[in-house]
Amino acid sequence: MELVIHGLLFASIHSLLFTYFANSQAFMEDVKIRFYYDDLVTSYTDYHLNSSIDIVSHPKFELDRPTVLYIHGWLERVDTSESIIAISNAYLQRNEHNVLVLSYEKLALMFYPIVVRNIPRVGKSAAFALLEMFRKGLDISRFHVIGFSLGAHVSSHIARTLRHASYTIPRITGLDPALPLFYQKNTKQLTKKDAKFVDIIHTDGGVFGVKVSAGHADFFPNGGQRPQLRCGRLFEIFDICSHFAAPHYYAESVTAKETIFVATNRLNSSDTAPMGYNCPATASGNYDLVVR
Ligand SMILES: *[C@@H]1O[C@H](CO)[C@@H](O)[C@H](O)[C@H]1NC(C)=O
Ligand SMILES: *[C@@H]1O[C@H](CO)[C@@H](O)[C@H](O)[C@H]1NC(C)=O
Numbered sequence: 442m443e444l445v446i447h448g449l450l451f452a453s454i455h456s457l458l459f460t461y462f463a464n465s466q467a468f469m470e471d472v473k474i475r476f477y478y479d480d481l482v483t484s485y486t487d488y489h490l491n492s493s494i495d496i497v498s499h500p501k502f503e504l505d506r507p508t509v510l511y512i513h514g515w516l517e518r519v520d521t522s523e524s525i526i527a528i529s530n531a532y533l534q535r536n537e538h539n540v541l542v543l544s545y546e547k548l549a550l551m552f553y554p555i556v557v558r559n560i561p562r563v564g565k566s567a568a569f570a571l572l573e574m575f576r577k578g579l580d581i582s583r584f585h586v587i588g589f590s591l592g593a594h595v596s597s598h599i600a601r602t603l604r605h606a607s608y609t610i611p612r613i614t615g616l617d618p619a620l621p622l623f624y625q626k627n628t629k630q631l632t633k634k635d636a637k638f639v640d641i642i643h644t645d646g647g648v649f650g651v652k653v654s655a656g657h658a659d660f661f662p663n664g665g666q667r668p669q670l671r672c673g674r675l676f677e678i679f680d681i682c683s684h685f686a687a688p689h690y691y692a693e694s695v696t697a698k699e700t701i702f703v704a705t706n707r708l709n710s711s712d713t714a715p716m717g718y719n720c721p722a723t724a725s726g727n728y729d730l731v732v733r
Contacts, residue, residue, distance in 0.1 A: 528688055
């Protein structure tokens with residue numbers, strides 16, 4: 442028993458020290474873009490950011506298709522992440538897009554504040570990699586970035602860097618953008634300034650996700666707060682189900698055969714818009730809906 446406790450203590454001290462003193466270059470070298478093709482999440486090729494240009498010349502990359510880039514959140518590993526699997530599977534099933542995932546798993550597994558501090562660097566490095574791809578023919582006018590939790594803020598930093606090179610992302614979707622250490626005075630996070638159209642899905646507002654409106658169109662399924670109706674028990678302190686409901690709702694909207702998740706503008710009941718994949722860039726304001 443004592444050995445186990447010592448082992449655990451050692452492991453946590455080691456991880457904390459590693460987190461504080463690790464050369465953050467190591468985190469950056471681990472940032473990759475994964476390109477999924479065919480119809481299974483098991484078919485993919487990983488690219489270091491310095492070889493992003495090779496993605497565009499992959500035989501399965503189709504320049505005449507729209508491209509989606511998904512960015513995961515804290516503590517998610519690229520191979521096992523629930524949100525990556527849900528979203529990529531949905532797009533692969535739809536079979537109309539080039540499907541890319543930005544992975545930064547070494548960093549994502551670190552102590553939360555350290556991850557937050559490095560988010561701008563991840564976004565900036567990814568933006569430079571994307572710039573290479575745009576210059577090689579990737580069509581930015583059909584480029585959609587989807588960021589979950591901390592990934593939503595990575596997308597904001599990608600957008601800021603691209604804008605300095607005069608590229609504007611047409612659409613960013615924020616899936617329950619992370620709240621802790623964001624949306625305070627002097628912090629930088631996903632806002633509606635980051636793309637021509639920013640849509641947000643709130644599912645755990647006030648805990649893991651931001652509660653206030655942050656996009657052009659903000660969707661509040663089941664009030665935008667925990668517990669989401671599919672998540673069961675009420676006072677679950679360790680409920681991550683509600684936070685993860687955002688990527689699951691989004692994935693469902695990608696494969697739905699008919700229009701689902703129709704939401705109503707809070708200030709105008711004759712203004713409705715579908716939440717998720719089919720949300721039009723004309724949607725504006727706060728939208729409510731019930732998702733069972
Ligand atoms: C690209 O980056 C990876 C990881 O940092 C590195 O191992 C590799 O040597 C680099 N390749 C080139 C061509 O610079
Ligand atoms: C309410 O929404 C409808 C449908 O989008 C629109 O035609 C109408 O102008 C809106 N009303 C107000 C007061 O904005």
